[in-house]
Amino acid sequence: KDNIKNQRENVILTVANAQTRLSLPVEAEPKIDEKAVTEVFLKVLDNYIKWCKYLHIFPVWNSSDAVNKDRKLFLISLYFCVWGEAANVRFLPECICYIFHHMAKELNEILDNGKAKPADSCTGDNGSVSYLEQVISPIYETMAMEASILNSGKAAHSDWRNYDDFNEYFWSPTCFELNWPMKKDSSFLLHPKGRKRTAKSSFVEHRTFLHLYRSFHRLWIFLVLMFQ
Secondary structure, three states: OHHHHHHHHHHHHHHHHHHHHHOOOOOOOOOOOHHHHHHHHHHHOHHHHHHHHHHOOOOOOOOHHHOOHHHHHHHHHHHHHHHHOOHHHHHOHHHHHHHHHHHHHHHHHHHHHOOOOOOHHHEOOOOOEOHHHHHHHHHHHHHHHHHHOOOOOOOOHHHOOOHHHHHHHHHOHHHHHHOOOOOOOOHHHOOOOOOOOOOOOOOOOOOOOOHHHHHOHHHHHHHHHHHO
Protein backbone atom coordinates (compact mmCIF):
# COMPACT_ATOMS: atom_id res chain seq x y z
CA LYS A 1 0.00 0.00 0.00
CA ASP A 2 2.84 2.39 0.81
CA ASN A 3 4.37 1.77 -2.61
CA ILE A 4 1.04 2.52 -4.28
CA LYS A 5 0.71 5.77 -2.33
CA ASN A 6 4.26 6.77 -3.25
CA GLN A 7 3.79 5.96 -6.92
CA ARG A 8 0.43 7.75 -6.98
CA GLU A 9 2.15 10.89 -5.74
CA ASN A 10 4.95 10.31 -8.24
CA VAL A 11 2.50 10.09 -11.14
CA ILE A 12 0.61 13.21 -10.02
CA LEU A 13 3.77 15.29 -9.69
CA THR A 14 5.26 14.00 -12.95
CA VAL A 15 2.11 14.78 -14.93
CA ALA A 16 1.71 18.14 -13.18
CA ASN A 17 5.28 19.09 -14.10
CA ALA A 18 4.62 18.14 -17.71
CA GLN A 19 1.45 20.24 -17.67
CA THR A 20 3.24 23.32 -16.33
CA ARG A 21 5.76 23.09 -19.16
CA LEU A 22 2.88 23.32 -21.62
CA SER A 23 0.58 25.84 -19.95
CA LEU A 24 -1.30 26.36 -16.72
CA PRO A 25 -5.03 25.49 -16.91
CA VAL A 26 -7.19 28.57 -16.43
CA GLU A 27 -10.62 26.92 -16.37
CA ALA A 28 -12.76 26.91 -13.23
CA GLU A 29 -12.40 23.11 -13.20
CA PRO A 30 -8.99 22.59 -14.79
CA LYS A 31 -8.21 19.36 -16.58
CA ILE A 32 -4.86 17.89 -17.47
CA ASP A 33 -3.98 18.38 -21.12
CA GLU A 34 -3.73 15.11 -23.01
CA LYS A 35 -0.44 16.31 -24.49
CA ALA A 36 1.05 16.36 -20.99
CA VAL A 37 -0.14 12.82 -20.31
CA THR A 38 1.19 11.62 -23.67
CA GLU A 39 4.56 13.24 -22.98
CA VAL A 40 4.87 11.42 -19.65
CA PHE A 41 3.52 8.21 -21.19
CA LEU A 42 6.18 8.14 -23.91
CA LYS A 43 8.95 9.17 -21.52
CA VAL A 44 8.16 6.63 -18.79
CA LEU A 45 7.60 3.77 -21.22
CA ASP A 46 10.44 4.70 -23.56
CA ASN A 47 12.59 1.71 -22.57
CA TYR A 48 9.62 -0.64 -22.89
CA ILE A 49 8.86 0.67 -26.39
CA LYS A 50 12.51 0.21 -27.40
CA TRP A 51 12.49 -3.29 -25.91
CA CYS A 52 9.45 -4.22 -28.00
CA LYS A 53 11.10 -2.88 -31.14
CA TYR A 54 14.29 -4.80 -30.41
CA LEU A 55 12.38 -8.07 -29.98
CA HIS A 56 10.08 -7.28 -32.94
CA ILE A 57 6.92 -7.59 -30.87
CA PHE A 58 3.95 -5.28 -30.55
CA PRO A 59 3.48 -3.26 -27.36
CA VAL A 60 0.29 -3.79 -25.41
CA TRP A 61 -1.26 -1.02 -27.50
CA ASN A 62 -1.56 -0.83 -31.28
CA SER A 63 -0.85 2.89 -31.41
CA SER A 64 -0.20 5.41 -28.66
CA ASP A 65 -2.62 7.77 -30.40
CA ALA A 66 -5.36 5.16 -30.08
CA VAL A 67 -4.92 4.92 -26.30
CA ASN A 68 -7.11 7.35 -24.41
CA LYS A 69 -5.82 9.59 -21.63
CA ASP A 70 -7.19 7.49 -18.78
CA ARG A 71 -5.70 4.28 -20.17
CA LYS A 72 -2.31 5.99 -20.51
CA LEU A 73 -2.46 7.04 -16.86
CA PHE A 74 -3.31 3.47 -15.88
CA LEU A 75 -0.31 2.13 -17.80
CA ILE A 76 2.03 4.78 -16.38
CA SER A 77 0.86 3.94 -12.86
CA LEU A 78 1.25 0.22 -13.49
CA TYR A 79 4.82 0.64 -14.70
CA PHE A 80 5.77 2.69 -11.65
CA CYS A 81 4.14 0.14 -9.32
CA VAL A 82 5.89 -2.77 -11.04
CA TRP A 83 9.23 -0.98 -10.75
CA GLY A 84 8.68 0.37 -7.24
CA GLU A 85 7.90 -3.01 -5.68
CA ALA A 86 10.52 -4.98 -7.61
CA ALA A 87 13.30 -4.94 -4.97
CA ASN A 88 16.67 -5.72 -6.61
CA VAL A 89 14.89 -6.91 -9.75
CA ARG A 90 14.49 -3.23 -10.63
CA PHE A 91 18.16 -3.35 -11.66
CA LEU A 92 17.12 -5.62 -14.54
CA PRO A 93 15.39 -3.06 -16.78
CA GLU A 94 14.49 -5.51 -19.55
CA CYS A 95 13.10 -7.92 -16.96
CA ILE A 96 10.89 -5.09 -15.73
CA CYS A 97 9.76 -4.60 -19.33
CA TYR A 98 8.88 -8.29 -19.55
CA ILE A 99 6.86 -8.15 -16.33
CA PHE A 100 5.13 -4.92 -17.37
CA HIS A 101 4.33 -6.32 -20.82
CA HIS A 102 2.36 -9.21 -19.38
CA MET A 103 0.80 -7.36 -16.47
CA ALA A 104 -0.35 -4.61 -18.84
CA LYS A 105 -2.15 -7.27 -20.87
CA GLU A 106 -3.88 -8.42 -17.70
CA LEU A 107 -4.75 -4.81 -16.86
CA ASN A 108 -6.20 -4.21 -20.32
CA GLU A 109 -8.33 -7.33 -20.00
CA ILE A 110 -9.66 -6.17 -16.64
CA LEU A 111 -10.39 -2.66 -17.93
CA ASP A 112 -12.08 -3.99 -21.07
CA ASN A 113 -14.29 -6.31 -19.03
CA GLY A 114 -15.12 -3.54 -16.59
CA LYS A 115 -14.88 -5.88 -13.61
CA ALA A 116 -12.08 -5.63 -11.06
CA LYS A 117 -10.36 -8.88 -10.12
CA PRO A 118 -6.89 -9.95 -8.94
CA ALA A 119 -4.34 -10.56 -11.67
CA ASP A 120 -3.82 -14.25 -12.39
CA SER A 121 -0.04 -13.81 -12.26
CA CYS A 122 -0.25 -12.54 -8.68
CA THR A 123 -2.60 -15.23 -7.41
CA GLY A 124 -1.07 -18.21 -5.62
CA ASP A 125 -2.31 -21.78 -5.53
CA ASN A 126 -3.92 -21.13 -2.14
CA GLY A 127 -5.80 -18.12 -3.48
CA SER A 128 -3.59 -15.50 -1.83
CA VAL A 129 -2.75 -12.46 -3.94
CA SER A 130 0.78 -11.07 -3.79
CA TYR A 131 2.86 -9.50 -6.55
CA LEU A 132 5.98 -9.87 -4.42
CA GLU A 133 5.51 -13.57 -3.70
CA GLN A 134 4.36 -14.71 -7.12
CA VAL A 135 6.36 -12.50 -9.49
CA ILE A 136 9.34 -10.90 -7.76
CA SER A 137 10.37 -13.48 -5.15
CA PRO A 138 11.14 -16.33 -7.61
CA ILE A 139 13.50 -14.07 -9.58
CA TYR A 140 14.99 -12.47 -6.46
CA GLU A 141 15.63 -15.82 -4.79
CA THR A 142 17.42 -17.14 -7.87
CA MET A 143 19.59 -14.02 -7.99
CA ALA A 144 20.37 -14.37 -4.28
CA MET A 145 21.39 -18.00 -4.72
CA GLU A 146 23.70 -17.06 -7.57
CA ALA A 147 25.26 -14.29 -5.49
CA SER A 148 25.80 -16.69 -2.58
CA ILE A 149 28.41 -18.65 -4.57
CA LEU A 150 30.40 -15.50 -5.31
CA ASN A 151 32.60 -16.32 -2.28
CA SER A 152 33.35 -12.67 -1.44
CA GLY A 153 34.42 -11.93 -4.98
CA LYS A 154 36.82 -14.88 -5.23
CA ALA A 155 34.68 -17.04 -7.51
CA ALA A 156 35.41 -16.96 -11.22
CA HIS A 157 33.15 -14.75 -13.27
CA SER A 158 32.19 -17.75 -15.38
CA ASP A 159 30.89 -19.67 -12.35
CA TRP A 160 27.90 -17.51 -11.52
CA ARG A 161 25.31 -15.27 -13.12
CA ASN A 162 25.37 -11.57 -12.35
CA TYR A 163 22.83 -8.83 -13.08
CA ASP A 164 23.94 -8.53 -16.71
CA ASP A 165 23.51 -12.25 -17.29
CA PHE A 166 20.02 -12.24 -15.83
CA ASN A 167 19.04 -9.15 -17.77
CA GLU A 168 20.47 -10.39 -21.07
CA TYR A 169 18.05 -13.30 -20.93
CA PHE A 170 15.32 -10.79 -21.73
CA TRP A 171 17.13 -9.44 -24.79
CA SER A 172 16.03 -12.45 -26.80
CA PRO A 173 12.59 -13.74 -27.84
CA THR A 174 13.46 -16.94 -25.96
CA CYS A 175 12.56 -15.06 -22.78
CA PHE A 176 8.91 -15.73 -23.63
CA GLU A 177 9.58 -19.39 -22.91
CA LEU A 178 9.42 -18.28 -19.28
CA ASN A 179 5.71 -17.95 -19.97
CA TRP A 180 3.18 -16.01 -17.90
CA PRO A 181 2.47 -16.68 -15.10
CA MET A 182 6.11 -17.71 -14.90
CA LYS A 183 6.95 -21.39 -14.96
CA LYS A 184 8.65 -22.23 -11.70
CA ASP A 185 10.63 -25.03 -13.40
CA SER A 186 12.02 -22.70 -16.06
CA SER A 187 15.79 -22.92 -16.67
CA PHE A 188 15.96 -19.20 -15.93
CA LEU A 189 14.72 -19.77 -12.38
CA LEU A 190 16.83 -22.85 -11.64
CA HIS A 191 18.97 -22.43 -8.55
CA PRO A 192 22.69 -23.15 -8.94
CA LYS A 193 23.97 -26.44 -7.53
CA GLY A 194 27.26 -26.08 -5.69
CA ARG A 195 30.02 -24.82 -7.94
CA LYS A 196 28.47 -26.17 -11.11
CA ARG A 197 28.53 -23.58 -13.85
CA THR A 198 25.12 -22.17 -14.74
CA ALA A 199 23.85 -20.67 -17.95
CA LYS A 200 25.72 -17.50 -18.83
CA SER A 201 25.20 -14.68 -21.27
CA SER A 202 26.75 -14.58 -24.73
CA PHE A 203 30.00 -13.17 -23.32
CA VAL A 204 31.88 -14.94 -20.54
CA GLU A 205 34.91 -13.31 -19.00
CA HIS A 206 37.73 -15.66 -18.05
CA ARG A 207 40.31 -14.13 -15.73
CA THR A 208 43.94 -15.02 -16.42
CA PHE A 209 47.33 -13.45 -15.83
CA LEU A 210 47.07 -12.04 -19.35
CA HIS A 211 44.67 -9.49 -17.88
CA LEU A 212 47.74 -7.88 -16.31
CA TYR A 213 48.85 -6.98 -19.82
CA ARG A 214 45.41 -6.27 -21.20
CA SER A 215 44.46 -3.87 -18.41
CA PHE A 216 47.68 -1.88 -18.68
CA HIS A 217 48.64 -2.41 -22.32
CA ARG A 218 48.87 1.32 -22.98
CA LEU A 219 51.29 1.67 -20.10
CA TRP A 220 53.45 -1.19 -21.37
CA ILE A 221 53.53 0.29 -24.87
CA PHE A 222 54.47 3.68 -23.43
CA LEU A 223 57.31 2.19 -21.38
CA VAL A 224 58.67 0.24 -24.34
CA LEU A 225 58.68 3.36 -26.51
CA MET A 226 60.29 5.48 -23.79
CA PHE A 227 63.07 3.08 -22.84
CA GLN A 228 63.91 1.45 -26.14
